[in-house]
Amino acid sequence: MAAITGQQFLDRLRQNPPTLYIEGQRVEDPTTHPATRNMAHSLAGLYDLQNQPELREKLTYEENGQRYPMSLLVPRSKEDLARIGEAHRLRADYSLGFLGRAPDYMNANVMAAGAGAEYFNRCSASVPGSEKRDFAANMRRYYEFVRDNDLCLTHALTNPQVNRAKQASEMPDPYIALGVVEEREEGIIVRGARMMATLPIADEILIFPSTVLKENADKSRYAMGFAIPTNAPGLSFQCREPFDVGRDVEDHPLGSRFDEQDAFVIFDDVLVPWERIFLLYDVELANKAYAATDAVLHMAYQVVNLKIAKTEAFLGTAQSIVNAIGSGQFQHVQSKVSEIIIMLEIMKALEVAAVAGAELNPYGVMTPARGPLDAARNYYPGMYARLPELLQLLGASGIIMMPSKADREGPLGPQISKYLQAGNASAEDRLKLFRLAWDMSMSSFGGRQSLYEKFFFGDPVRMHSALYEVYDKQPAVERIQAFLKRSEKPQAEEVTA
């Protein structure tokens, strides 16, 4: 199949709907349910992009006579990496960067894990009676399966937030956290839950542990990596309250299109076939899987490109507000827009540096440089909160006084047109702009974005600690030590008359 169309994506979703629950009801067809249909069609639009003649070359690559999504290309050179980055950026622009989990994100994960599948070799040995269970081959085949069918994936990494002071095995029930219950001829049975899967209207869900497992160092029922269809028997997704509340695109320009949903994932004795298992019981292997395969860097590379698109959207919206209300001559207004420019340029520079410093990893994959990507993924979550705040500071009452499309078409329409026009635009255009600013910064959709940016790549506190641990600080320390040991004094030149 490869590089599917939007219609193919929708048909697949309709025929194999994930087991979603929203407001106490089962979603029978996510392509028509009011809370998910617009998102499903937005995703379809994203799939269609790659089939547009003018974008095909940029968004897909060719191998063995087939075209596949660019995000699944295994990069072997810096040029490949740059092509992937450009595709990430083009696709991010489709949602102004507000779709955190377009399929590219998980594709980057599966690509790196598939190319580094050898890493999972050791795991086979740690599973009793597993001589025939070749997890490395499973991982490799899974990448091909995702690529050949252009699948849409979600993932769920963290355990339910029951008691962070306890290990998974110390919970009131050992199967609150997702764990292996038993082995069977055809696979393993897993039970428990995972806290969050964004974009549950996906074809498959990937399960890996993200936080460090400290259970039994040699063998833990909580150490596992696998992928299964989102409609696997026993698997269900409890969705949060929808932010697509059925409003017109003009009124909720982002929420009505890009509510990717977040779901709590429940595994009620789910069978995971052996061929879908990538690691099992090996705590050390599980803890290092993202780093050792460099999946984390390829995902971060997708993310940095996405955040550039998102920051550009904030810049464009902020400057449009300034233009609309004629506030550009005020120095503090200029300074606020400049703050966004600085953030944008920092992210762009980090992206360029990540490619410039890229190197082949042990699996022959051209891997973007860790330093700039670690900087980007630690910098952006801390800075993001300022972006919605800047829109609020620049837009002020304009971001709340926004009669809807229905209001504009109602009895007060002429007055709205007169009093809410912009210095450079009609009331209609001004209100569309301010509604976008509101959806970016203040609506329930915008609020969820703020939380998402803080946490989606992990807890910022632990991410900072991890950076502290892995960053090689020694050269800087040695420079200081060497400087402190220097004793020469600059010779003052004699002044001759």
Ligand SMILES: Cc1cc2nc3c(=O)[nH]c(=O)nc-3n(C[C@H](O)[C@H](O)[C@H](O)COP(=O)(O)OP(=O)(O)OC[C@H]3O[C@@H](n4cnc5c(N)ncnc54)[C@H](O)[C@@H]3O)c2cc1C
């Ligand atoms: C909108 C949104 C979408 C998300 N989408 C996904 C997704 O698709 N897939 C996915 O797998 N995950 C997803 N996540 C989850 C994300 O990975 C987690 O939010 C993140 O890893 C933090 O874990 P937690 O939320 O369980 O917080 P917790 O670990 O419960 O932390 C809560 C608080 O306690 C502190 N804390 C807890 N433990 C420690 C510790 N050991 N050391 C120091 N401080 C600690 C934290 O700093 C924080 O302040 C999403 C999160 C959000 C908000």
